[in-house]
Amino acid sequence: MWVKVCGLRTRECVDAAIEAGVDAIGFVLAPSVRQVAVHEARALAVHIAGRVSTVGVVRRLDRAALEQCRAAELDIAQGVPVGVSLLDGVLPVLQDDDDLLRAAAALPGSRLLVDGANPGSGVPADWSRVAELAKHRSIVLAGGLNACNVSAAIKIVRPVGVDVSSGIEQVPGRKDPEMIFAFTRAARRAAASLELH
Numbered sequence: 042m043w044v045k046v047c048g049l050r051t052r053e054c055v056d057a058a059i060e061a062g063v064d065a066i067g068f069v070l071a072p073s074v075r076q077v078a079v080h081e082a083r084a085l086a087v088h089i090a091g092r093v094s095t096v097g098v099v100r101r102l103d104r105a106a107l108e109q110c111r112a113a114e115l116d117i118a119q120g121v122p123v124g125v126s127l128l129d130g131v132l133p134v135l136q137d138d139d140d141l142l143r144a145a146a147a148l149p150g151s152r153l154l155v156d157g158a159n160p161g162s163g164v165p166a167d168w169s170r171v172a173e174l175a176k177h178r179s180i181v182l183a184g185g186l187n188a189c190n191v192s193a194a195i196k197i198v199r200p201v202g203v204d205v206s207s208g209i210e211q212v213p214g215r216k217d218p219e220m221i222f223a224f225t226r227a228a229r230r231a232a233a234s235l236e237l238h
Contacts, residue, residue, distance in 0.1 A: 042195070042200075042201070042202060042203065042228055042229060042231075042232030043064045043065065043181065043201055043202030043203075044062075044063045044064050044065070044202065044203055044224075044225055044228050044229070045063065045064060045065035045066070045067055045094075045096065045181070045202060045203070045204040045205070046058050046061075046063050046065075046066055046067065046204075046205055046206070046209060046216075046221055046224070046225075047066075047067030047069065047075075047096070047098060047183075047204055047205065047206040048067060048068075048069050048073070048075030048098075048206040048207075048210075048214070048216065049066055049067070049068065049085070049216055050068075050075065050077050050081070050214070050216070051216075052085065052088060053218065054216040054218060054221065055085050055088065055089055057216075057218035057221050057222070058093070058221050058225075059089060059092055059093060060222075061221050061222045061225040061226075062225055062229070063093060063221070063225055064093060064094060064202075065093055065094040065095070065096050065117070066085075066089065066093055066094075066095055066096065067095075067096040067097075067098045067119065067204070067206070068081075068082035068085065068086070068095065068096065068097055068098065068113065068115065069098045070082060070097050070098060070099050070106070070109050070110070070113065071098065071099045071100040071120075073214075074213045074214035075206065075213075075214050079109055079112050079113045080113075082095075082097065082113040082115065083112070083113045083114050086113060086114050086115055087114065090114075094116045094117055095114075095115045095116045095117070096115060096116065096117040096118075096119050096132065097109060097110030097113055097115040097117070097118050097119065098119045098120065099118065099119070099120040100120055100121065101120055101121055101123045102118060102119070102120030102121055102122045102123060102131065102133065102134075103123045106118060106120060107131075116130065117130055117131070117132050118130060118131050118132070119131075119132040119133075119134060119154060120133075120134055121133070121134050121135075121136075122134075122148070132152065132153075132154050132181070133148055133150070133153055133154070134153070134154045134155075134156055134160075135148070135153055135154070135155050135156070136155075136156050136157070136158055136159075136160060137155055137156065137157055137158050137166035137167055137170065137171065137184065138158055141155070141170055141171070141174060142170075142173065142174055145174055145178060151178055151179045152178070152179040152180075152181065152201070153174075153178055153179070153180055153181070154180075154181040154182075154183055154204060155171050155174065155180055155181070155182060155183065155184070156183040156184045156204075157183070157184025157185050158184075160183070160184065162185075162207070163185050163207040163208065164184065164185050165184050165185030165186070165190070165194070166182070166183075166184045166185070168182075168193075168194055168197045168198050169197065171198050171200075172197055172198045172199065175198050175199050175200055179201045180198065180200040180201060180202075181200060181201060181202035181203065181204055182194055182195075182198050182200040182202070182203050182204065183203070183204035183205070183206075185207070185208065186203055186204070186205045186208050186224070187205065187207075187208030187209070187220075187224065188208070188220065188223035188224045188226075188227045189227075191203055191205070191208075191224060191227050191228050191231060192227055192228075192230065192231035195228065195231040195232060195235065196231060196235065199235070203228050205224050208220070208224060209221050209224055
């Protein structure tokens, strides 16, 4: 189970995520209460280089966004693809809606991140619909996940990974190290119980 925590902005939280055993840390480069500047993301990425994957989160994954991620020295660019080829190092994002299965069919590759209908809001995707997609594609599930519901989400969807942001915050934009630990433990336990490694 690939566990990603997203929207981190401080060295304290990055260190907590490393200690918790996450696989990836996301830095939001798009306008948001969780946004960091490219130079801030680069400094944090250099601090954790080689220990976990680093992800640049943008809204629209276009050439300019890819350049931002490269400038920040991040491993992966994540966003809604717009006019870019889906090469290695790109994690395309789909927002959950009635057209999810058709939209996924139009994207090449095997791995997709599926977010809720309103990313960053803490509202989950329709897990039963995403579960249908996960039968055919490698899905990283995001949207409204937290330590209390991630086990149920994993059991229903059977994703290859989970991604959390608002679910590890006491207030929007401020991560809580204890919540990072709790989420990571819950995700790992659920995956182990289903043998989803």
